[in-house]
Amino acid sequence: LRLVAVLKTILEGEKAAVLKRDHHLPLSFHRRQEELKFGLGLQRLQHRMCEIQALRDGSAGEGLGQDGGGNGAMQSPMAGAAPLQELPTLILEAMKELELAKQQVLKRIQIWKRQQQLAGNGALFEENLAPLQKRCESLVEVYFQLHQQVMAASAELGAELLPRLLERFNEVLSSLVKR
Numbered sequence: 001l002r003l004v005a006v007l008k009t010i011l012e013g014e015k016a017a018v019l020k021r022d023h024h025l026p027l028s029f030h031r032r033q034e035e036l037k038f039g040l041g042l043q044r045l046q047h048r049m050c051e052i053q054a055l056r057d058g059s060a061g062e063g064l065g066q067d068g069g070g071n072g073a074m075q076s077p078m079a080g081a082a083p084l085q086e087l088p089t090l091i092l093e094a095m096k097e098l099e100l101a102k103q104q105v106l107k108r109i110q111i112w113k114r115q116q117q118l119a120g121n122g123a124l125f126e127e128n129l130a131p132l133q134k135r136c137e138s139l140v141e142v143y144f145q146l147h148q149q150v151m152a153a154s155a156e157l158g159a160e161l162l163p164r165l166l167e168r169f170n171e172v173l174s175s176l177v178k179r
Helices: 002-022 027-060 083-119 130-152 154-178
Strands: none
Touching: 027 083, 027 130, 083 130, 083 154, 130 154
16 A cells, blocks of 8 residues: 555656646546546445455355355455444445446536537537446446345345435436436
8 A cells, every 4th residue: 555655646746747847638648547547436346346245255154164155365354353244334335436436427428418519619529439338337237236235235234224225326327317
């Protein structure tokens, strides 16, 4: 983590130097940076889902042996302490990351719509929808995987948290579909 922090600081310094020298970066740089942020967010979300699955497998497989059925090396450090108490926290964090990814997709859709409007006035417009479609498809795929994890863990989540999570899931999906 220290190495990542040092590299991030160095890259931010270089970016600031380039901005100071050139006063702007090309649009392709910003678009690429946005794609990388979205990809990183999806990877983080998928990692959370793996943690949730490992936690659920660890709590369900405690009677299978010392290593929880053969995947003890894959479990997070939290899985050994109090798995059922950690599960709602992990799911809420994953839900928060899903909502952040949704916001990034909606922002990109809004930008595309604005560019399409400006194209009516003669501005250059890239009509390729493939990156936007790929983004939406990958987000919906992760959405359904997380939804399955939540439904599978409904007994551990309790009657109070589950309806709130399902409402948030419905809001994510409906906002994607509507926009």
